[in-house]
Amino acid sequence: MKQYIIVFIVVFIGYLVGNSIYEEINKDKTPGKAKRLACQKEVTSFERSFSDKEIVEVQNFIKNGNIEFSSSVEKAVYDDSRLFDYVSLKNTDQIFLNTLQQYVTDEKIEKDRFRVSYTIYENDKKDPGKKTKKSKEYAGYVVLEARNSTNKVIYKVQIDFMDHKGLDLQKSIECSVKSLMTFKVLKK
Numbered sequence: 001m002k003q004y005i006i007v008f009i010v011v012f013i014g015y016l017v018g019n020s021i022y023e024e025i026n027k028d029k030t031p032g033k034a035k036r037l038a039c040q041k042e043v044t045s046f047e048r049s050f051s052d053k054e055i056v057e058v059q060n061f062i063k064n065g066n067i068e069f070s071s072s073v074e075k076a077v078y079d080d081s082r083l084f085d086y087v088s089l090k091n092t093d094q095i096f097l098n099t100l101q102q103y104v105t106d107e108k109i110e111k112d113r114f115r116v117s118y119t120i121y122e123n124d125k126k127d128p129g130k131k132t133k134k135s136k137e138y139a140g141y142v143v144l145e146a147r148n149s150t151n152k153v154i155y156k157v158q159i160d161f162m163d164h165k166g167l168d169l170q171k172s173i174e175c176s177v178k179s180l181m182t183f184k185v186l187k188k
Contacts, residue, residue, distance in 0.1 A: 036179070036182070037175065037178060037179060037182065039159070039171065039174070039175035039178065039179075040159070040175060040179065043138070043159060043160040043161065043162060043172070044138070044141075044160045045157065045158060045159045045160065045175070045179070046156075046157065046158045047156070047157045047158075047179055047183070048155070048156050048157075049154070049155055049183065050152070050153055050154050050155065050156070051148070051152070051154040051155075054114075054146075054148050054154040054155075055146070055154060055155050055180075055183055057114070058114045058116070058146045058154065058155065058180070059103075059180070059181055059183075061110065061114045062100055062103050062104070062116070062180075062181065063103055063104060063105045063106060064104070064106060064107060064108040064109075064110055065104040065106075065107035065108070065109075066108075066109065066110050066114075067097070067100045067101070067104070067116075068115065068116070069093075069096060069097070069100070069115070069116045069117055069118065070115065070116075070117040071089055071092065071093050071096065071117065071118050071119070071120075072089075072117070072119045072120075073089055073119065073120045073121075073122070074119060074120070074121045074122065075122050076122045076123070076124035076125070076126075076127075077124055077127070078124050078125075078126035078127050078128070079124050079125050079126040079127075081122055082122075082164065083120075083122040083139060083140060083164065083165075083166055084122070086165040086166050087120070087165075087166035087169060089120075092120060092169065092170075092173060095169075095170050095173050095174070096118060096173055096177070099173060099174045099177045099178075100116075100177060103177070103181050114146055114147065114148060114149070114154075115146070115147045115151075116144065116145070116146050116147075116180075117144070117145050117147070118142055118143065118144045118145075118173065118176065119142070119143045120140060120141075120142055120169070121140050121141050121142075121143065122139070122140045123135075123136070123138050123139055123140045123141070137162070138160040138161065138162050139160075139161055139162055139163055139164045139166070140160070140161055140166075140169075141158050141159060141160045141161065141172070142158070142159050142161065142169070142172045142173055142176050143156065143157070143158045143176075144156070144157050144159075144176035144177065144179070144180060146180060155180055155183065157176050157179045157180060158176075159172040159173075159175045159176045159179070160172065
């Protein structure tokens, strides 16, 4: 009976060690890769906080309806730019504003201290720096940044989109805003 208990303990410990090694080997090692939200799991996304205290402040800034943002696009340089034949910055600005408005809970006019901006990047498949097949699969990505009054980036998220006509671009814009608004500061 004692032998069976010892064998069971050895097998159990072996299982735990083997499982830990397996998880470590298969863990995604890309720093900043975000998978907190369902929308982040659907495509590649990266998220980074640079100032935990100010993230809470920018979230409150948006909740109070103090919404000011800027936007821009970066077209492909080495390849023919086609995305912006289908996508207009005016339309994406409206999507971005509507998405921000969904988080307004208590309008209060405050001193403007934070800037939120987003940029739509078209994937440049002929860029000589893109060597892997995976880097050429997506159509582009949205980068959302929040900056403080000294122009320091306090939060940044990048969300890919896959459709070459930008049909899933709205989803990426909405996911970038949701990522900012649901980012929780971890207590240390």
